Amino acid sequence: MNRFAELLDRLAYEPGRNNKLKLLVAYFRKTEDPDRGYALAALTGALSFKHAKPGLIRDLITERTDPVLFGLSYDYVGDLSETVALMWPKSSPSAASGGGEEGRASSPHNTPPSPTLTDVVTTLRTLGKTELPARLARWLDELDETGRWALLKLVTGAMRIGISARLAKTAAAALGNKDPHEIELMWPGLSPPYLELFAWLEGRSDKPVNRDPTPFRPVMLAHAIEDSDFAALDAADFSAEWKWDGIRVQAVSGRDERGHIQARLYSRTGEDITASFPDLVPSLHLPGAIDGELLVLRGGRVQTFNVLQQRLNRKVVSPKLIKEFPIHLRAYDLLGDDEADLRELTFVERRARLEAFVQKLNDPRIDLSPTIPFASWEELAAARADPKSAGAGDDADAVEGVMLKRRDAPYLPGRPKGPWWKWKRDPHIIDAVLMYAQRGHGKRSSYYSDYTFGVWAAGEDGEQLVPVGKAYFGFTDEELLQIDRFVRRNTTEKFGPVRHVVHEPDQGLVLEVAFEGLQRSPRHKSGVAMRFPRINRLRWDKPPREADRLETLERLLMTMTAN
Amino acid sequence: MRPQDILMPVAAGLCCKPGGFHIDPVRPVERALITHGHSDHARAGHGAVLATRETLDMMRLRYGDGFAGSVQAVAYGEEIRLGDVTAKFHPAGHVLGSAQIEVACKGIRIVASGDYKDVRDPTCAPFEVVPCDVFITEATFGLPVFRHGEAASEVKKLLASVSLFPERAHLVGAYSLGKAQRVIALLREAGYDAPIYLHGAMEKITSYYQERGIPLGELRAARGMKKADLAGTITLAPPSATSDVWTRRFPDPVTAFASGWMRVRARARQGGVELPLVISDHADWDGLTATIQATGAGEIWVTHGQEDALVHWCRTRGLAAQPLDLVGYGDEDESETTPAGEAGA
Numbered sequence: 001m002n003r004f005a006e007l008l009d010r011l012a013y014e015p016g017r018n019n020k021l022k023l024l025v026a027y028f029r030k031t032e033d034p035d036r037g038y039a040l041a042a043l044t045g046a047l048s049f050k051h052a053k054p055g056l057i058r059d060l061i062t063e064r065t066d067p068v069l070f071g072l073s074y075d076y077v078g079d080l081s082e083t084v085a086l087m088w089p090k091s092s093p094s095a096a097s098g099g100g101e102e103g104r105a106s107s108p109h110n111t112p113p114s115p116t117l118t119d120v121v122t123t124l125r126t127l128g129k130t131e132l133p134a135r136l137a138r139w140l141d142e143l144d145e146t147g148r149w150a151l152l153k154l155v156t157g158a159m160r161i162g163i164s165a166r167l168a169k170t171a172a173a174a175l176g177n178k179d180p181h182e183i184e185l186m187w188p189g190l191s192p193p194y195l196e197l198f199a200w201l202e203g204r205s206d207k208p209v210n211r212d213p214t215p216f217r218p219v220m221l222a223h224a225i226e227d228s229d230f231a232a233l234d235a236a237d238f239s240a241e242w243k244w245d246g247i248r249v250q251a252v253s254g255r256d257e258r259g260h261i262q263a264r265l266y267s268r269t270g271e272d273i274t275a276s277f278p279d280l281v282p283s284l285h286l287p288g289a290i291d292g293e294l295l296v297l298r299g300g301r302v303q304t305f306n307v308l309q310q311r312l313n314r315k316v317v318s319p320k321l322i323k324e325f326p327i328h329l330r331a332y333d334l335l336g337d338d339e340a341d342l343r344e345l346t347f348v349e350r351r352a353r354l355e356a357f358v359q360k361l362n363d364p365r366i367d368l369s370p371t372i373p374f375a376s377w378e379e380l381a382a383a384r385a386d387p388k389s390a391g392a393g394d395d396a397d398a399v400e401g402v403m404l405k406r407r408d409a410p411y412l413p414g415r416p417k418g419p420w421w422k423w424k425r426d427p428h429i430i431d432a433v434l435m436y437a438q439r440g441h442g443k444r445s446s447y448y449s450d451y452t453f454g455v456w457a458a459g460e461d462g463e464q465l466v467p468v469g470k471a472y473f474g475f476t477d478e479e480l481l482q483i484d485r486f487v488r489r490n491t492t493e494k495f496g497p498v499r500h501v502v503h504e505p506d507q508g509l510v511l512e513v514a515f516e517g518l519q520r521s522p523r524h525k526s527g528v529a530m531r532f533p534r535i536n537r538l539r540w541d542k543p544p545r546e547a548d549r550l551e552t553l554e555r556l557l558m559t560m561t562a563n
Numbered sequence: 564m565r566p567q568d569i570l571m572p573v574a575a576g577l578c579c580k581p582g583g584f585h586i587d588p589v590r591p592v593e594r595a596l597i598t599h600g601h602s603d604h605a606r607a608g609h610g611a612v613l614a615t616r617e618t619l620d621m622m623r624l625r626y627g628d629g630f631a632g633s634v635q636a637v638a639y640g641e642e643i644r645l646g647d648v649t650a651k652f653h654p655a656g657h658v659l660g661s662a663q664i665e666v667a668c669k670g671i672r673i674v675a676s677g678d679y680k681d682v683r684d685p686t687c688a689p690f691e692v693v694p695c696d697v698f699i700t701e702a703t704f705g706l707p708v709f710r711h712g713e714a715a716s717e718v719k720k721l722l723a724s725v726s727l728f729p730e731r732a733h734l735v736g737a738y739s740l741g742k743a744q745r746v747i748a749l750l751r752e753a754g755y756d757a758p759i760y761l762h763g764a765m766e767k768i769t770s771y772y773q774e775r776g777i778p779l780g781e782l783r784a785a786r787g788m789k790k791a792d793l794a795g796t797i798t799l800a801p802p803s804a805t806s807d808v809w810t811r812r813f814p815d816p817v818t819a820f821a822s823g824w825m826r827v828r829a830r831a832r833q834g835g836v837e838l839p840l841v842i843s844d845h846a847d848w849d850g851l852t853a854t855i856q857a858t859g860a861g862e863i864w865v866t867h868g869q870e871d872a873l874v875h876w877c878r879t880r881g882l883a884a885q886p887l888d889l890v891g892y893g894d895e896d897e898s899e900t901t902p903a904g905e906a907g908a
């Protein structure tokens with residue numbers, strides 16, 4: 001654990017990609033199995049165990065330290081895991097060794113050996129909830145400061161170290177001078193601690209083969225296109241289709257050992273969501289892997305995201321729910337066709353295979369995402385501005401924008417820049433007033449970077465601001481500094497990491513907030529919740545009294561749910 | 564007589580009326596007793612200065628010969644009579660020549676410890692616990708999150724990075740007085756025997772350490788070196804220089820910083836540090852609390868730093884404690900400026 005902690009610690013500070021790569025390769029080279037395999041899993045987000053709640057960590061430290069000292073320390077450090085890691089009391093003189101050795105054999109008698117990463121990961125998988133606090137405390141006793149920090153980040157699921165899964169795999173590939181793409185292709189069939197992978201990379205065995213009949217394949221994502229990007233792009237190189245406002249999924253079917261068809265539905269992060277959509281499974285009756293969008297269709301018409309929302313996060317999928325919200329898969333791409341892996345083919349070739357596949361499926365629940373014909377960017381801009389008359393017809397309200405895909409591009413996992421672009425419809429915009437600010441995490445922990453904003457509504461005591469959302473991105477670094485300064489100078493009250501910021505009709509900061517959609521939410525005092533809110537602009541010029549009113553949002557909500 | 568009749572904080576610093584002197588005054592006074600050579604404690608322009616020989620030498624190096632009207636070198640353990648009080652200097656373990664000043668008057672003993680640390684440092688005399696009635700302690704790292712650990716293991720971390728990135732230069736930000744020489748000495752103890760490079764601002768003070776018999780191995784000026792020749796080397800520089808155009812002469816430098824502040828990630832990141840090294844010349848939380856207990860003092864005055872937490876801790880241990888309102892301390896390196904010829908290329 002200590003060696004993994006040192007790696008995380010060093011990665012967290014190193015800005016250069018090549019240097020990060022070098023650190024990772026060195027770690028994989030000098031660390032033994034299975035520890036390095038679990039490290040690779042941790043870095044690629046492939047570990048799964050129930051995360052510990054921050055409340056549990058708080059309880060542990062409260063039992064062991066003076067609350068005043070903890071409060072002062074937490075306020076100074078700004079991060080719970082780090083505070084606890086640093087001020088965790090030494091349990092015995094021998095417990096807090098500064099060394100970075102993983103080995104337990106070398107530990108002298110009476111010194112508790114510090115847990116290895118393998119110990120931690122395998123224990124957490126099976127540990128009961130009631131046993132967790134005592135076990136965690138024991139590990140914290142045995143580790144040094146950096147080890148405790150890494151452990152707490154790991155168990156709370158808050159490991160943000162600024163490296164992508166792709167980079168970790170690239171480092172593993174470098175160990176055996178392999179092309180990282182090779183690892184990507186075999187990745188779905190591998191599982192931690194990746195003993196076969198490392199054996200192959202070190203030339204000790206053959207390339208691992210995939211035995212899972214329904215593997216998840218890492219998803220390809222698009223970059224948001226900016227106006228300035230078009231100049232360098234030729235419209236003839238791209239195919240366009242609608243970006244549907246549903247849930248991106250991967251529907252995979254394959255034959256198990258006995259030749260029976262198995263089907264799985266994955267979210268774009270690889271989470272198995274088959275159980276939530278049993279009504280789609282019978283439709284996936286041909287072996288293959290479809291990349292598509294889950295939608296609710298009623299009478300052949302695509303419903304808005306608000307309707308689809310009703311089918312999400314349900315514990316029980318009742319026949320009534322299935323009937324009221326009939327699920328549908330709109331196919332964008334074909335990644336596998338029976339035994340064949342299509343990901344190395346070009347988009348045009350895959351699209352032809354997809355059309356044939358969907359036709360062969362011949363199922364009312366699965367259809368093709370139509371392409372949008374266009375000859376120039378101007379024509380496409382017109383289609384995006386008016387999807388209704390450009391082919392989307394009555395489904396236009398469920399169109400979020402336009403997707404651009406290079407005709408000659410293979411299917412690449414992650415978010416490669418260039419082959420795919422998303423061109424969203426203009427977002428909704430309101431002017432809201434900054435009400436509360438909270439310190440951010442990670443490299444923003446010294447800044448107030450999470451903002452709660454509100455709009456005006458009539459209250460018992462006259463006009464008042466009601467919170468309608470929270471945003472923590474969209475602003476530039478320079479704007480972050482400006483808001484942070486504003487928050488510090490205009491704080492009216494402090495509650496731990498949260499500051500109340502002045503918000504009076506003539507005093508306060510107006511934020512122009514952009515968002516993608518709205519929905520009703522009984523959890524919010526205002527009754528509405530925003531999708532993807534972000535700070536679009538700072539309106540230093542605008543007095544808070546001129547910010548928007550709740551009625552504006554309610555009107556918008558009506559138009560969005562009316563159909 | 565109460566302790567505050569012997570020593571009390573005034574605008575110029577800690578004032579001893581019955582002895583007719585100030586300790587580490589921040590404004591010019593008639594007679595000053597100075598704990599150590601850092602610029603926030605040792606200022607120029609006093610009438611008379613009493614300090615250890617090393618502290619006086621360091622002041623002369625920084626300010627020139629006329630830095631005070633008169634000077635008197637005081638050895639560790641030597642007792643001097645000043646007015647109604649006696650004063651004695653004891654090693655503080657902070658930097659070369661650093662001292663705690665014990666002031667005794669009518670049976671009351673107060674120790675003004677200046678800056679101190681209670682861990683090993685090959686470049687200065689070790690800290691000595693001085694039993695007293697009132698202990699005046701710094702609180703630079705007066706929060707329980709500050710636990711510095713072994714300096715040797717931090718140096719190991721630096722050497723591991725040097726061997727992992729042989730094509731890059733390692734730039735270690737360190738205060739010019741004390742920290743830089745300690746880091747060099749620790750590198751030598753760890754077996755590193757290649758030449759170590761120095762920023763121009765550190766040359767004078769570092770050769771002074773060598774003159775005083777502290778072995779630091781082969782040192783070279785970074786000035787005038789070819790970029791390619793600095794690959795795989797270690798250079799010590801004042802913290803301010805590591806984010807300066809000065810760094811452009813180094814090949815893809817790894818920026819390290821040796822400081823107790825490096826314990827807190829947000830703090831390290833703010834400074835753009837890539838390799839934080841937790842090496843401190845101030846006592847950490849465990850050091851502060853252990854020292855307070857070891858002095859046997861019943862009353863603790865806490866100055867410059869995180870006073871609140873340490874005062875709270877003292878009170879939970881049944882000790883009378885209060886923050887001492889002294890300003891002007893804590894920026895040890897602020898007055899370091901880049902000498903001509905170092906800036907630019």
Ligand SMILES: [Zn+2]
Nearest residue numbers: 601657678895
């Ligand atoms: Zn000092």
